[in-house]
Amino acid sequence: MNGLTASRPVGSPMRHDERPPAYACGFAALRQRFREAAERAGAELSEYVHPLNGPDGGALATDVALLGRRDARKLIVLISGTHGVEGPFGSACQTAWLGQKNLRRLPDDTAILAIHLINPWGTAWSRRVNEDNVDLNRNFIDWSSSAPVNNGYAGVHDALAYREWEGPDRIAADEKLAIARRRLGHAGLAAIVEAGQYEFADGMFYGGGRPVWSNRTLNEILKTFAREARQVIVFDLHTGAGPYGYPALLSVASSEHDGLAWGKSIFGPALSTVLTGPGAKTGTGIAATATGYVSDAVRKAMPNARVLPLVVECGTLDGPAVMEAVQADNWLHLFGKLDSPLGKRIRDTLRSAFIPVDPDWQRTCLSSSLRYFDRALADLRTVALDETTGSERIPPTARAVVVVDPVSAGEAKTTTPAVQIDELHKSFGALLVLKGVNLTAHAGEVISMIGSSGSGKSTFLRCINLLEQPDGGNVAIDGELIKMKPLSNGRLGPADMAQVERIRARVGMVFQNFNLWPHMTVVENIIEAPRHVLKEPREKAIEHALALLKKVGLADKHAHYPGQLSGGQQQRAAIARTLAMRPKVILFDEPTSALDPELVGEVLRVIRQLAEEGNTMILVTHEMQFAREVSHKVLFLHQGKVEEEGAPAELFGSPRSERLRQFLARTL
Numbered sequence: 001m002n003g004l005t006a007s008r009p010v011g012s013p014m015r016h017d018e019r020p021p022a023y024a025c026g027f028a029a030l031r032q033r034f035r036e037a038a039e040r041a042g043a044e045l046s047e048y049v050h051p052l053n054g055p056d057g058g059a060l061a062t063d064v065a066l067l068g069r070r071d072a073r074k075l076i077v078l079i080s081g082t083h084g085v086e087g088p089f090g091s092a093c094q095t096a097w098l099g100q101k102n103l104r105r106l107p108d109d110t111a112i113l114a115i116h117l118i119n120p121w122g123t124a125w126s127r128r129v130n131e132d133n134v135d136l137n138r139n140f141i142d143w144s145s146s147a148p149v150n151n152g153y154a155g156v157h158d159a160l161a162y163r164e165w166e167g168p169d170r171i172a173a174d175e176k177l178a179i180a181r182r183r184l185g186h187a188g189l190a191a192i193v194e195a196g197q198y199e200f201a202d203g204m205f206y207g208g209g210r211p212v213w214s215n216r217t218l219n220e221i222l223k224t225f226a227r228e229a230r231q232v233i234v235f236d237l238h239t240g241a242g243p244y245g246y247p248a249l250l251s252v253a254s255s256e257h258d259g260l261a262w263g264k265s266i267f268g269p270a271l272s273t274v275l276t277g278p279g280a281k282t283g284t285g286i287a288a289t290a291t292g293y294v295s296d297a298v299r300k301a302m303p304n305a306r307v308l309p310l311v312v313e314c315g316t317l318d319g320p321a322v323m324e325a326v327q328a329d330n331w332l333h334l335f336g337k338l339d340s341p342l343g344k345r346i347r348d349t350l351r352s353a354f355i356p357v358d359p360d361w362q363r364t365c366l367s368s369s370l371r372y373f374d375r376a377l378a379d380l381r382t383v384a385l386d387e388t389t390g391s392e393r394i395p396p397t398a399r400a401v402v403v404v405d406p407v408s409a410g411e412a413k414t415t416t417p418a419v420q421i422d423e424l425h426k427s428f429g430a431l432l433v434l435k436g437v438n439l440t441a442h443a444g445e446v447i448s449m450i451g452s453s454g455s456g457k458s459t460f461l462r463c464i465n466l467l468e469q470p471d472g473g474n475v476a477i478d479g480e481l482i483k484m485k486p487l488s489n490g491r492l493g494p495a496d497m498a499q500v501e502r503i504r505a506r507v508g509m510v511f512q513n514f515n516l517w518p519h520m521t522v523v524e525n526i527i528e529a530p531r532h533v534l535k536e537p538r539e540k541a542i543e544h545a546l547a548l549l550k551k552v553g554l555a556d557k558h559a560h561y562p563g564q565l566s567g568g569q570q571q572r573a574a575i576a577r578t579l580a581m582r583p584k585v586i587l588f589d590e591p592t593s594a595l596d597p598e599l600v601g602e603v604l605r606v607i608r609q610l611a612e613e614g615n616t617m618i619l620v621t622h623e624m625q626f627a628r629e630v631s632h633k634v635l636f637l638h639q640g641k642v643e644e645e646g647a648p649a650e651l652f653g654s655p656r657s658e659r660l661r662q663f664l665a666r667t668l
Ligand SMILES: Nc1ncnc2c1ncn2[C@@H]1O[C@H](COP(=O)(O)OP(=O)(O)OP(=O)(O)O)[C@@H](O)[C@H]1O
Pocket: 428, 431, 433, 451, 452, 453, 454, 455, 456, 457, 458, 459, 460
């Protein structure tokens, strides 16, 4: 998006054994892929032709795909390329999502509107700005009043928009900027520059002097396709700010509105709200001081709807590096030669500052964004509408999908915890693995445990259901304390094996390596424990197993043997097996670490669904992004102790301990 505030430059090395990057490059290829996907999905396609051409002389346009009916009351809008050069990311998201089979069966009241490359000139010319050097995300101000004044920017304009690439003027400009940075800090400087300015047409973050083509076109598109919509979730897809490869979900607004609460109810702590204003601060990597965002525009364009405007922001380089790339590009287009070797280098640098040529980055950003879209769509399905007004009708009973909601989790704290662990100790011989770990999980809470390899996460999980015997401490499940007694070797052991068996039946565990019986079919694997432990009749157990297989997307695999399934399918079958025992709490021990990367998503989707249904879950995982999105609380374990714990936004956003900072720097 803007990328000027500090972020961590964690350069994930390119893995050459990976498949080539998923993102198309070049304006024509982006368009072609998008249009083909939209046609395959059966969408209504329209194009809004831009008056100028691309660098190869080709025509430019914004394409619009509408999946569903024009009069749909519920709408998801995806916007790509607000900052042109970031377009390949948003385009890849739109194209991939339109290709998903679940979108082919949208309810009549729901539609998807994909607005492809709203700043087509910027994408074609690989520029952040549009054809008028305007930052589109500063152009949606109220043009009937005078534009905001940014006095701070005037003081650094000549240092940012230098005239000479090298020589005394350039040295002076760099020196002036360095002084400003020393005085204000990078974040302070960024807050001034990113606020946008309406005075210097050759400057950075220029908001323009009137509504530009892309502004008018976006409004026209919304007028045409969103007129009847009353429940609207908008994703504006960006790159360039925040930690490398971390797709953050933000909602940007100048004041509180009902869409923000809706967003929190859908995404829980995964959503960061950015309230903008002259003195506003944010740790998210995007400007809180600016005005004129797309988020403002979409809310204004749909005054009769409840609108949740969201920004997906995928971090790339650190703030100063992105700023330098944008400055150089500004110079090139004002004073340089586009086709010179220097020009080519500047343009390549800018492109990779916003779209890293790193398959890991591209894949992570794409898959996380698709998960955000899926989640939004799942929530829209549950919104009951008042038929005449289209506003939300709150049903007397709770919604079918109970979304991860820290407030309700907080309310649950007055009841008996589903899991209560106090001062858990565990050694293997002389190796002290757990040194007094505490954890409380209330009903419906999702708690993730993160930490380096060997920090004791799996051991802790295994102690909860007594797959390992703790040496000291208390474990209580649903208020029932597991009775322990001293053993002859001086350690502790369970005092009552019948109690252990009873409690184990209530605590489900999903293992890294699935642990399915290879000689049994999937359905036999699932009914084994309910038949023998819960004494369920075979017919009833099979009926339940088939329903669970349907839930995890394996309805047609019930008669297969584990060896005939992919890793992802085996893990989903293992989850179904765990659910068959109707557990009070589910423990996941690195459920995706044995999977090939392309199979991880299908398993995470199932786990997310379980979280959204209100299951109590404790999750040991190396999927940081997932832990951040799905958890109410995250515990960072270091050398057998909880080093830091808290809400995911706090723990990942502003870690207090140096060890956690270092851990996150290595893993994110
Ligand atoms: N059964 C065992 N016998 C002896 N040592 C063990 C046993 N299980 C685990 N350990 C040791 O205990 C320490 C903690 O292991 P644990 O598997 O709990 O760590 P972890 O944080 O889950 O690591 P990872 O992320 O690599 O799975 C390690 O040093 C491990 O070698």
